[in-house]
Amino acid sequence: MSKFSTLTFERQVPAPVEVLWQAWTAPAARAIWAAPTPSVTVEFLEADTRPGGREISLCKVKDQPDIRCECGWLELEPARRSVNYELVSSEGVTQSSALVTADLERAEEGSRIVVTVQLSATAEGIAAGYRQGFDAGLGNLDGVARRTMILQRRIKAPGRLVWDAWMNPETLPKWWGPDGYSCRTSRIELRTGGEWVFDMIGPDGTVFPNHHLYHEVRPQDRIRYSLLWGENGPKHADAWASFDEVDGATQVTLGMVFSTEAEFQTAKGFGAEALGLQTLGKLARFIGAE
Template sequence: MEPGAAPDVSQARAVATNVRFATLTFERDVAAPPATLWEAWTAPAARTVWSAPTPSVTVEYLEAGTRVGGREVSLCKVAGEPDIRCDIGWLDLRAPSRSVNSEVISREGETLSAALVTAAIEGNGEHSRIQVTVQLSSLAEDMEEGYRQGFGAGLDNLSAVAGRTMILQRVIAAPRHLVWKAWMNEETLPQWWGPDGFSCKTKRIDLRQGGEWVFDMIGPDGTVFPNHHRYGEVRVEDRMSYELLWGENGPKHADAWAVFEDLGGTTKVTLGMVFSTAAEYHTAKGFGAVELGLQTLGKLERFVFSR
């Protein structure tokens, strides 16, 4: 519009008329505690596992900052079709019960829709319920049916993923930079990793994004457990993610992540794992993986204090 020109009222009315509004609600019962469901809902590494609505869709995360004021940018890719871009802004995060985010969907630079997404989680014990409300504004085309299908399938996936997710947490009375340094250091990580009585023998290690750690964990009785970690995202003093393989280049048995939260001089460490199958999750839980994982975090704390 030229300076001083009158606004085109008819064009503005036409744009407003073409906008379609809808409020959609989705609910799922989940066989997981609220705190575990919350981590599966919000953690970028877990969202990567469940967010694709169908096997033909690949979700690639370009940016993920799960904090109030943080952004999440992802691309939904389908062979032979233009990528769909999703820009999320986190507006409210109240673990483990409530999140609110804005969401803008675009394709080839054209905005298709904008939405406000509110999630409420409630429950106790080993069962939870999540309710997601989407206040949708469709712009370039009617997106309501796509949202119904996408969120419906995504929450079905989330329910399954949360049911095979294991969350371990420990608050360590040391600054975040020291805890991070003990974990993401090629010399120190093998010194403390593993439950009480276990040791590590490294074959090769590179803890950068795209790197790997190939090693054997050796039990107190001498039993050797081959391991292979492949590292994905690494954000210094914030979080990192990795895949766990059964031995070098073996089958994947879990997607894992670690988050380091500064609590004003102490550090809350959250270690999460989404097992590849429910059977693997129940097997791991049955042989004491929770207790053994907490022992590992305990060894991390003792190592930090010993430095």
């Protein structure tokens, strides 16, 4: 017999609501905060964040059967509201189903998220597990949102043109970087599992070694990659770029989750947001769609 319950979770986060929304919905960010504890590994098999899309993940704990979670997005109102169903199963047996509603709003110091879970479970203890998991997950979400930087620009060009300029090894180095910066490439292979090893050279000749590792490339949809300080150097951010066509234009979102909040604050302090927006401006100019 199924047991029904309604669970409510609330969290105030010292980050703009637009950043919290990206941390809540972007697959690259969700992959960072989804595991409730360090003993749990979450493997994402599928992620399509749009109404009608779904996300499938496996929660893995040593010496225990994998837990399969299917999330289907029903409603997405950017920076306001998401609604999804969630089915949890193990070894082919459904353990619970839920309707999850997240409401986001601006708060005095950042933003607030309220998550309501309408849960139907087949066994004792699942509601308690949900409560523990969501409490931990929202704590992780808070930590991710605190060190996430979101840059957006609407480019007046079809998504195909924007994607081709970004994912072409001949053109990407020509526009990447802030105004006055250039790129010197050592290796570049723009595909899932590929990499870009390059130096970014500042207006005064200062050389900044970079290494991008590409973990996911979904044509004309999104890219997920890591940013390293130089070839095989320490990682300083997990990043993604997404491309959404809106009324004949392309909304480009560039997100970065820095490895620590201190690195985020350092980047913010030297003007990384303005420099990143300059980079997207150079992309727009490169394709003649400023």
